[in-house]
Amino acid sequence: MQPLLEVRELRTHFELGDGVVKAVDGVSLSVPRGRTLAVVGESGCGKSVTARSILRLVEKPARIVGGEILLYDDAPDTKPLDLLAAKDKRLRQVRWADIAMVFQEPMASLSLVHTIGDQIIEAVRLHENVGKQEARDRAIEMLDRVGIPDPKRRVDSYPFQLSGGMRQRAMIAMALSCRPRLLIADEPTTALDVTTQAQILDLLQDLQQEFGMAIMLITHDLGVAAQVADEVAVMYLGEVVEQGPASAVLSHPKHPYTQALVRSVPRLGQRGQDRLVAVRGTVPPPYERPTGCRFHPRCDSFMAGKCDVTVPVRVRSDEIDVACLLYGEEADR
Ligand code: SF4
Ligand code: MG
Numbered sequence: 001m002q003p004l005l006e007v008r009e010l011r012t013h014f015e016l017g018d019g020v021v022k023a024v025d026g027v028s029l030s031v032p033r034g035r036t037l038a039v040v041g042e043s044g045c046g047k048s049v050t051a052r053s054i055l056r057l058v059e060k061p062a063r064i065v066g067g068e069i070l071l072y073d074d075a076p077d078t079k080p081l082d083l084l085a086a087k088d089k090r091l092r093q094v095r096w097a098d099i100a101m102v103f104q105e106p107m108a109s110l111s112l113v114h115t116i117g118d119q120i121i122e123a124v125r126l127h128e129n130v131g132k133q134e135a136r137d138r139a140i141e142m143l144d145r146v147g148i149p150d151p152k153r154r155v156d157s158y159p160f161q162l163s164g165g166m167r168q169r170a171m172i173a174m175a176l177s178c179r180p181r182l183l184i185a186d187e188p189t190t191a192l193d194v195t196t197q198a199q200i201l202d203l204l205q206d207l208q209q210e211f212g213m214a215i216m217l218i219t220h221d222l223g224v225a226a227q228v229a230d231e232v233a234v235m236y237l238g239e240v241v242e243q244g245p246a247s248a249v250l251s252h253p254k255h256p257y258t259q260a261l262v263r264s265v266p267r268l269g270q271r272g273q274d275r276l277v278a279v280r281g282t283v284p285p286p287y288e289r290p291t292g293c294r295f296h297p298r299c300d301s302f303m304a305g306k307c308d309v310t311v312p313v314r315v316r317s318d319e320i321d322v323a324c325l326l327y328g329e330e331a332d333r
Helices: 049-055 088-099 116-127 132-145 164-176 194-211 220-226 248-253 255-265
Strands: 003-016 019-031 038-041 062-071 099-102 182-188 214-219 231-236 241-244 314-318 321-324
Touching: 003 049, 019 038, 019 049, 019 062, 019 231, 038 049, 038 220, 049 062, 049 214, 062 214, 088 099, 099 164, 116 132, 116 164, 132 164, 164 182, 164 194, 164 321, 194 214, 194 220, 194 314, 220 248, 231 248, 231 255, 241 248, 241 255
Parallel strands: 019 241, 038 214, 038 231, 099 182, 182 214
Antiparallel strands: 003 019, 003 062, 231 241, 241 321, 314 321
16 A cells, blocks of 8 residues: 655755754655554654654754655545645645644744634634634634543633643644644653653544544654554664564564664563663764764674675565665665
């Protein structure tokens, strides 16, 4: 089946005075329809920049310098829309109506001087031809649906009047108010306590069932990915090194980086392992990308004269796409 969204060779670079930081440098991934893709990786690997690039929400000094982001229609065999090539006007239609986004800190994306209700009403009316009362009813319905108590009163609250958990619920209500086909959630629960975090993840899964939307969940937490994801894409230094079904990637990872990440989480790692093993070494500085395979300075399976020279391309191994020379084909880039 066609995916809902396909990112091909995305490159988003930060053009700074003294050099270029290639935050996203050849990301390819696909988001299946109506399902959850978790994008995982250590902080600074380019997850958030990838997410923001999809809606072209990157600002100077960041610039999208290459790639394609293809949004497929529901009807089969229609030409996808390339979001990177789309006119601004078309892209504004896609935002909210097709793809909506929630962030780690809702205060950053909610307006502080407008009520929650007015913000939802504005989003709905921008995209749909509905009257003010109908949009307000929709706002109350959505606030109710995301578990905000007394929504008829809360609709007139300002963001600062809500707790962190309630603000995140309000943000989700706003994001879903136009019934998007894809919700991109960037660390939506990271700022919340464990109980609220679990509630919000449950809520997202319920809403996915109800509305049939796809979710792209950005998280550094493999436990979160294991809890909600159908598919997992693993990022390292600005590229996706492995993507496949969550059960396969998290229980039998192919890429040595994913293997090290999984070992570092006691719940996911092998039984009998009581010591937390972090991924060996440190992430190289942003200006210096290692030659060949970007993971080679930290890899336990490093093959001298090969991994430091040859850039691995992605190959299919079992049900997993993996970019590592242990699994076959090579390419010079
Ligand atoms: Fe390790 Fe080589 Fe595979 Fe890179 S290509 S992950 S260095 S084995
Ligand atoms: Mg981030």
